[in-house]
Amino acid sequence: MNKVEERAEEEEEEQSFEELGVDPRLIRALTKKSILKPTPIQRVAIPLILEGKDVVARAKTGSGKTFAYLLPLLQKLFTTQSPSNMNLAPTALILVPTRELCQQVCSEANSLIELCRVQLRLVQLTSSMSVSELRTTLAGPPEIVVSTPACIQTCLKNGIIQAKAVQDSLSILILDEADLLLSYGYEDDLKALTSHVPRRCQCLLMSATSSSDVEKLKKLILHNPYILTLPEVGDTKDDIIPKNVQQFYISCAARDKLVHILALLKLELVQKKVLIFTNSIDMSFRLKLFFEQFGIKSAVLNAELPQSSRLHILEEFNAGLFDYLIATDESQSDGKEQVDDQNGSERKKSKKHRKHKLDAEFGVVRGIDFKNVYTVINFEMPQTAAGYVHRIGRTGRAYNTGASVSLVSAEETEIFEEIKSLLGENDDKVSQFIAPFPLLSKNAVESLRYRAEDVARSVTKIAVRESRAQDLRNEILNSEKLKAHFQDNPKDLDLLKHDKMLSKKAPAPHLRDVPDYLVDPTTQEASKIVKLARAAMGNTNASRGKGSKGRFKKSRDPLKTFSAEAPKRAGKGGMKRKAKDADNGHKYKKKHSS
Numbered sequence: 001m002n003k004v005e006e007r008a009e010e011e012e013e014e015q016s017f018e019e020l021g022v023d024p025r026l027i028r029a030l031t032k033k034s035i036l037k038p039t040p041i042q043r044v045a046i047p048l049i050l051e052g053k054d055v056v057a058r059a060k061t062g063s064g065k066t067f068a069y070l071l072p073l074l075q076k077l078f079t080t081q082s083p084s085n086m087n088l089a090p091t092a093l094i095l096v097p098t099r100e101l102c103q104q105v106c107s108e109a110n111s112l113i114e115l116c117r118v119q120l121r122l123v124q125l126t127s128s129m130s131v132s133e134l135r136t137t138l139a140g141p142p143e144i145v146v147s148t149p150a151c152i153q154t155c156l157k158n159g160i161i162q163a164k165a166v167q168d169s170l171s172i173l174i175l176d177e178a179d180l181l182l183s184y185g186y187e188d189d190l191k192a193l194t195s196h197v198p199r200r201c202q203c204l205l206m207s208a209t210s211s212s213d214v215e216k217l218k219k220l221i222l223h224n225p226y227i228l229t230l231p232e233v234g235d236t237k238d239d240i241i242p243k244n245v246q247q248f249y250i251s252c253a254a255r256d257k258l259v260h261i262l263a264l265l266k267l268e269l270v271q272k273k274v275l276i277f278t279n280s281i282d283m284s285f286r287l288k289l290f291f292e293q294f295g296i297k298s299a300v301l302n303a304e305l306p307q308s309s310r311l312h313i314l315e316e317f318n319a320g321l322f323d324y325l326i327a328t329d330e331s332q333s334d335g336k337e338q339v340d341d342q343n344g345s346e347r348k349k350s351k352k353h354r355k356h357k358l359d360a361e362f363g364v365v366r367g368i369d370f371k372n373v374y375t376v377i378n379f380e381m382p383q384t385a386a387g388y389v390h391r392i393g394r395t396g397r398a399y400n401t402g403a404s405v406s407l408v409s410a411e412e413t414e415i416f417e418e419i420k421s422l423l424g425e426n427d428d429k430v431s432q433f434i435a436p437f438p439l440l441s442k443n444a445v446e447s448l449r450y451r452a453e454d455v456a457r458s459v460t461k462i463a464v465r466e467s468r469a470q471d472l473r474n475e476i477l478n479s480e481k482l483k484a485h486f487q488d489n490p491k492d493l494d495l496l497k498h499d500k501m502l503s504k505k506a507p508a509p510h511l512r513d514v515p516d517y518l519v520d521p522t523t524q525e526a527s528k529i530v531k532l533a534r535a536a537m538g539n540t541n542a543s544r545g546k547g548s549k550g551r552f553k554k555s556r557d558p559l560k561t562f563s564a565e566a567p568k569r570a571g572k573g574g575m576k577r578k579a580k581d582a583d584n585g586h587k588y589k590k591k592h593s594s
């Protein structure tokens with residue numbers, strides 16, 4: 001790159017919201033939210049959307065796609081709004097795949113509208129609304145509607161929104177998380193809607209990955225010939241996961257995963273907050289019960305819980321009320337779990353499970369903006385490589401840094417290889433993107449093995465089943481209380497706790513703390529460094545929730561400067577370039593220069 005090009009690039013990088021043409025009211029609102037400069041996707045998308053172009057925006061998870069469309073959308077509505085609004089249908093429609101996302105987009109947009117003090121009405125439609133509730137919500141009509149495609153279809157079918165009114169009024173249609181809309185089974189709903197979308201309507205497609213589904217939607221929805229794939233989003237494989245996220249793995253037997261995760265958490269080798277993924281709800285409760293016996297408080301999040309509880313759990317976790325959240329992201333896998341159960345001896349009891357309804361519109365990982373999650377742990381590997389990308393995308397959001405640790409058993413080698421090849425790993429055994437986790441030594445694992453195995457034996461299938469049922473009962477009760485309470489106190493987060501003990505057995509005092517004699521000096525050192533790094537990054541309890549950003553320098557990053565297995569070499573920058581992993585002999589080549 002020559003000097004002129006470099007300068008042009010620098011100038012572009014420094015472009016402010018003002019230079020992008022964003023309305024001063026919106027800029028003031030953003031400043032109040034401590035959002036001061038646009039992210040790359042916002043820099044490219046905002047002017048194009050303001051100009052009225054159709055845009056297909058593909059950008060990494062956490063890159064700020066929501067504001068990339070919300071800011072120009074609101075700005076357009078600020079200026080086109082007329083007091084004698086004759087519209088019979090909304091002017092803008094934002095379609096998302098899950099209810100959680102509906103809620104998230106609504107609260108982001110409403111807070112901007114409030115801060116700008118403009119008269120715009122934005123509503124959210126949910127599948128739990130009755131026809132009369134839908135009718136009331138849409139009376140007016142509001143300028144912006146956020147919904148899943150299925151709810152809009154219900155409105156069209158029941159005449160709550162007239163097709164003719166859509167043709168007359170709809171000016172902007174946004175498909176957020178477009179790569180997921182079809183996989184959530186909304187194809188027919190979308191097809192039915194698009195036949196009513198007028199040709200003059202501006203259409204935007206936002207997505208984290210490119211897929212044949214996005215191509216299909218592009219063909220289905222976009223009328224305007226200006227289809228823009230944003231230039232800064234290259235097709236290279238290292239673009240898939242944000243560079244500010246360091247990815248690690250630990251190879252271990254499936255039966256040893258509990259002791260490994262215990263060591264990571266109890267010896268404080270990973271930074272908080274931590275989002276842990278399991279593939280089945282039963283496994284999430286097994287983990288929760290296991291943690292409880294060691295005094296580690298956690299909450300579970302899954303498709304079985306009532307909607308209001310799920311939203312509340314997310315709010316509490318985002319507000320920093322607890323540090324560990326165990327999420328199950330594949331509702332289908334639970335179906336599989338039940339089928340497996342039926343073949344076993346637990347046939348009768350498993351039928352009870354089938355009564356728990358799983359919410360098809362639920363999506364833990366799909367675009368949910370978890371605040372300040374530093375570490376994502378894959379306790380079980382996801383079933384698809386795309387699932388991995390979405391899970392890891394819950395950390396390192398916007399300008400934050402983050403890390404992921406995947407526990408990989410021999411049975412999960414195939415999907416792990418698939419993930420590595422998606423990330424762009426080659427076969428030369430040098431991990432470029434996903435490296436062995438350097439801070440956990442075999443000694444550290446062995447020191448906890450006896451206790452972990454003892455406690456794991458006490459977490460029986462029956463205990464798991466009972467606590468799952470109990471948690472569901474609690475949350476149904478919670479959701480009733482929540483409904484009533486939040487009508488009066490929408491911001492009150494402290495009413496209900498989701499990280500309560502489920503186990504009937506109180507944890508033994510000797511398991512709460514790991515005695516010093518069990519922790520070898522190398523591990524103590526590793527844990528100290530993680531704490532120091534956390535403090536250096538401002539990622540402490542006191543600063544949590546204030547949007548602490550990744551201000552710390554790479555050189556202070558313990559994961560890049562320390563090896564639990566090779567402490568002497570670490571002093572000379574052992575982990576900086578390469579360190580041998582004791583378990584598998586892979587070399588770690590530093591790739592992510594965030």
Ligand SMILES: Nc1ncnc2c1ncn2[C@@H]1O[C@H](COP(=O)(O)OP(=O)(O)OP(=O)(O)O)[C@@H](O)[C@H]1O
Pocket residue numbers: 034035036037038039042059060061062063064065066067207208366367368369393397398399
């Ligand atoms: N310009 C900005 N500066 C700092 N933070 C920002 C900026 N824009 C957005 N954010 C914050 O970054 C986080 C991620 O944004 P957002 O949810 O829009 O990402 P996304 O690209 O939609 O991710 P995903 O694909 O996972 O849905 C949010 O907490 C948001 O408030």
